Amino acid sequence: MTDKLLVLNDLRKNFGAIEALKGISFSIGKGEVVALLGDNGAGKSTLVKIISGGQQPTSGSMLFEGAEYQAKTPAEAKAAGIETVYQDLSLCTNVDVVGNFFMGREICRKIAGIPFLNERAMEDITSKALASAGTRIPSMRTKVEHLSGGQRQAIELNRFVHWGGKLVLLDEPFAALGVEQTRRGLDMIRHVADQGIGVIIITHIMQQAFQVADRIVVIRHGVVAGDVESSKTSPDAVIQMITGQSLSGAGPEGR
Amino acid sequence: MTPRTRKTLEFVLDNLVWFMLIFVLAIFSALIPNYFQPGIFVNIIEASSVLGVMSIGLALVIITGHMDLSVESVAALSAMAVGILFCSAGIGLGITFSPEWLMIPVSLLVACTIGALIGLFNGFLIVKLKMSAFIITLASFIWVRGIVLAVSGGRSAQDLAPAIRWFAIERFLGIPLSAWIAITCFLVFSILIAKTPFGRHLVMIGGNETATFRAGIRVTRNLIIAFMIAGAIAGLAGWLLAVRTSGATANLGVGLLFNAFAAVVIGGVSLKGGVSALPGVYAGVLLLSSINTAINLMGLPANYTQVIHGLLVLAAVLLDTFKQRLRQRLA
């Protein structure tokens, strides 16, 4: 297919004797939302880290926009257009909201050749981005350590929406969110995908997966145990793929 | 609590060490005869220049969540190098240049380069090879002092070239130029930390190194630069030490490390990293210096200084914990 954004080809990852990934192959298209499901320890987070440059695969290859892709650092993945929201949040709680929103991408003004932070410009953009997403944070200058878990997660989510890119990886992004915020987060994902950005979202909640995803990929013990369009399967069938109990009719190989 | 009282309270908490300094100065001025004179205050500022400069480098590394125990020995080595090159008595070689002022930039360059190279060595081992900062810089603390002892043979260099010595004698607004160097360093590095992306990244690395790495910040490079800057500033402190004492002895600057730690902690820089408070560190240095001066004036045996400094560090750590509690309550 020509419009494939990312193709994973037989990715393997060993941690010493542990085989976390035993040959993962699937692909995601532009503007497609793929929900990645699987039990704890199935290898979902490891897979995300390999795509986002945090870890290197033991073997296997990836194609990103048709070209050989292998990020050695998160910086390389970002440069290629891959944004990631990690399961354990990636915020510096000792810095304010603005500092976190612009982490590593600060807007600067050069004075005598020396870059200085343009705090006002960054604050304007941050408060606009957060307000348009309906996130209420009293002051952009509050240190993140003073914010609630939900507010923190909202900052992370808005950060990726703002920076966009071509592919977004979300590792259990709604774990700390309330009902209303989760609904807004799901809307945000659809909105991002409608712009042609590919989204891979890891979640434990079946309902969320069916609500937002075009396709569902199930990983069990480091292998793909199912790859189906969400309109052509059911929560029960997916649960059976996750747990590995096969029932007739719930085709784990369904494509 | 109204927003205004909360703002005031936060302001007081953020600048607590300055209020402590004013408080201590007021108490000493009231209780100790002859304390309240401009001359004494100038003395306090002057006496804190070496320690002040050294504390900046140490603070910079501590902000990133690391540690540099080698700054004191690095300063001593730089001082010894300047002493040997530009002193005319003792083990000094008495090198001179024909426009004499040329000795100023050359001696500064020598002092800072020595420091930066040792900082590079420390940083490389700690950041690239992931060795413990405590152990690596403790080793440097020892071997660098060893080099000082070895090259000097335990002897000293005296009579620094007048062109360099000029910095300790010449005054601007009544304060010696050497003290202005320290003040300038605090200004420059406070701005660097608070207003530039490099400084912001150091603070964020101290807060959550993983997050900064994931955000694409070049953590390794930034950390190694931080160690190099700490070394270079320690070199500058050594240069000031040579200038102030007009030479160098093998045990020059012994004990400065612990005072620098005290100043950094009192100034409000958390040893856990991620908290930048360079102006506070300067206040911490002035506070230590004021207390030393008071001890001198009261004619107490100098040995008490250590006891008081130790208690001050303890008080600072307790205060820091208390401040954090209060902040959480405010948030």
Ligand SMILES: Nc1ncnc2c1ncn2[C@@H]1O[C@H](COP(=O)(O)OP(=O)(O)O)[C@@H](O)[C@H]1O
């Ligand atoms: N850094 C690591 N070192 C050793 N084992 C690891 C490491 N990261 C993950 N694993 C192991 O790899 C497997 C997959 O983990 P993970 O990808 O976190 O699963 P999931 O996100 O699906 O719950 C688990 O058995 C886990 O213990």
Ligand SMILES: [Mg+2]
């Ligand atoms: Mg996981």
